Amino acid sequence: MTGEAVVREGKAEIDTTIRAVLRDVLGLSAERAAAFADETPLFGALPELDSMAVAGVLTEIEDRLGILIEDDEVDGEMLETFGALAAFAARKALQ
Amino acid sequence: MIGRYDWAGGTEAMLRFGPATGPVVVLALPLFEEANRTRAFAVTMLRRLAERGVASVLPDLPGQGESLVPLHDMTILRMQEAYGGVVDHFDREGRTCYGAGIRSGALLDALGLLFGRWHFAPQDGASLLRELTRIKSVEIGKSLGECWYFEHAEKGVDPVPSVEIAGNVIAPDLLTDLSVKTPFDRSPGTAHRTLRLASDPGEADRKVEGTPLWRRSEPGNDHAFAQILAEDIVDWIATCER
Numbered sequence: 001m002t003g004e005a006v007v008r009e010g011k012a013e014i015d016t017t018i019r020a021v022l023r024d025v026l027g028l029s030a031e032r033a034a035a036f037a038d039e040t041p042l043f044g045a046l047p048e049l050d051s052m053a054v055a056g057v058l059t060e061i062e063d064r065l066g067i068l069i070e071d072d073e074v075d076g077e078m079l080e081t082f083g084a085l086a087a088f089a090a091r092k093a094l095q
Numbered sequence: 096m097i098g099r100y101d102w103a104g105g106t107e108a109m110l111r112f113g114p115a116t117g118p119v120v121v122l123a124l125p126l127f128e129e130a131n132r133t134r135a136f137a138v139t140m141l142r143r144l145a146e147r148g149v150a151s152v153l154p155d156l157p158g159q160g161e162s163l164v165p166l167h168d169m170t171i172l173r174m175q176e177a178y179g180g181v182v183d184h185f186d187r188e189g190r191t192c193y194g195a196g197i198r199s200g201a202l203l204d205a206l207g208l209l210f211g212r213w214h215f216a217p218q219d220g221a222s223l224l225r226e227l228t229r230i231k232s233v234e235i236g237k238s239l240g241e242c243w244y245f246e247h248a249e250k251g252v253d254p255v256p257s258v259e260i261a262g263n264v265i266a267p268d269l270l271t272d273l274s275v276k277t278p279f280d281r282s283p284g285t286a287h288r289t290l291r292l293a294s295d296p297g298e299a300d301r302k303v304e305g306t307p308l309w310r311r312s313e314p315g316n317d318h319a320f321a322q323i324l325a326e327d328i329v330d331w332i333a334t335c336e337r
Contacts, residue, residue, distance in 0.1 A: 020294065025310040048312060051233040052128065052261050056310045059226050064294055071229065071238035 014065065014090045018082070021060040025053055038083025043076060054079065067092040100154060102180030104173060107162055109154040109181060110138070113145035118191045118210070118332055120144060120151035121181050123200030126174075126223065127263045129309040130159055133197055135316045136308050143325035149332060151195075154181045156203065167257040167264045171220070171272040175206045182207030193332055198309055199223050201278035211286030211335045212279060213328055216295060216307070220276030227270070231260045244270050286335045290327060301327065 023033035026048040043049055049057070058069050069092065078088045096111045124130040124137055134153075141151040156177045158166035182192045186208050194204035194212040201217035232239045240246070244258045244267040255267045280287045291299035292307060305320040 024294075024306050027311045027313055027315065050312065052230050053310075053312060054233045055226055055229040058229060059222075060307070060310065064296065066296060071232050074229075074233070074238075 010094050011086075011090050014093055015086050017064050018061065018086045018089055021057055021064065022082075025056045025060055036082040038081065038086070040082040041080065042082060042085060043079035049079075057085075061089055065089060065093045098152070100181045100184040102157075102177040104157055104177065105164065107155050107157060107164075107177060107180075108160075109152045110141075111150070111152050112141045113150035114148060115150070116190070117148070117150055118193055118336065119185045120149060120193050120195050120213075120328060120332070121178070121185070121204070121207075121209075122151060122153050122195045123156070123178055123197070123203040124153070124159065125198035125200050125218070125309060126159075126202075127199075127227075127265075128261055129198055132309045132311055132314045134160075135314055136321055137197060139316055139318055139321040140325050140328075143322050144328060147325065147329045149329055150190075152181060152185070154178065165264070167266045170266065170269050171202060171276055174203050178203045179206035182209060191336075193328075193335070195328065196278070202273075202276045205279040209285065211288070211331070213331060214278055214280075214287075214289045215324060216291050216309075217278040217289060219278060220273035224270060224273045227260050227265075227273075231258070234261070242271075286331070288327075288331050290324070303327075 019033045019036060022028060022036070023030060026046060028048075043054070058074065061067070062069055067089070078084055098109050098111050099106050100109050120141070122137055122141065124133055137153060141153060144151050154177070155162045156174045157164035158169040158174065185192050191210045192208065194209040195214070196202070196204050196212070196217065197215045198218045199220070201214040202220055204212055228239055228243065231243070245255055257264045257266050289299045290301045290303055291297050293302045293304045303320075303323060305317065305323075308315050308317060
């Protein structure tokens with residue numbers, strides 16, 4: 001497999017993990033989580049995503065992907081859409 | 096059945112399940128908000144245990160549940176002492192006690208004569224402290240340094256004022272305590288078993304499929320999953336009692 005293919009496969013796996021985290025933390029149905037696209041808005045758009053839930057999402061992502069997210073990396077932009085969150089996680093996990 | 100137990104700091108309520116003889120499982124819920132989120136699930140699990148003939152108890156530790164003691168008066172050590180009081184209560188009746196802890200509840204069963212400890216998805220204190228810091232940080236919209244909970248205190252003020260995190264008023268001493276607490280698992284000759292969710296890469300004796308109910312803002316329950324955990328406890332105690 002080429003390096004690019006490995007990254008692509010890794011990215012797909014991370015997308016799946018992020019979906020599972022959002023489903024588990026926010027109590028969403030599997031269908032709703034599966035329907036998330038890159039442009040689906042998160043923070044501010046999902047009433048379930050309050051400060052405790054944000055912390056829960058970030059901590060679960062850390063635990064499941066084995067990464068460490070610094071507090072100063074957390075901003076509105078990274079949580080704005082599903083795609084932004086998944087891209088952030090992928091950068092951390094695949095670097 | 097509701098009973099009461101005594102500890103050095105007073106008396107608290109406990110929910111009792113199952114037979115009046117034989118071993119007793121003393122369950123510690125997680126600290127803070129996660130306790131509310133896992134209580135219904137824990138009660139279901141203990142009812143399943145009772146159906147299998149194993150007694151258990153779910154104590155309100157001081158600062159938790161219906162306790163009249165304010166949480167900000169608590170440290171981890173005092174909560175451990177209260178947990179030890181529950182164990183003593185049953186020990187005096189000549190019954191063997193087994194500790195059980197969910198998430199940070201695994202930090203609370205250090206004291207008392209336990210014949211074994213069973214931990215589900217145990218969380219160490221440093222990880223919980225990181226999470227509390229993160230919640231606070233999202234609440235106030237800025238990042239916080241280490242020991243942030245001491246920073247707003249004026250010099251020389253004693254005791255240092257408590258801080259509020261997601262509705263819980265917590266003493267800085269408790270938070271400091273947390274930074275060094277890990278689940279108690281180094282007691283030679285005492286049985287210890289750890290279960291984790293399949294999605295959790297941490298070390299465990301068994302991985303189980305299930306959802307992390309402690310993450311849900313709307314407290315949920317999962318009867319099938321409670322049954323699986325109860326069966327695990329029953330089988331584990333049977334091997335310990337052999």
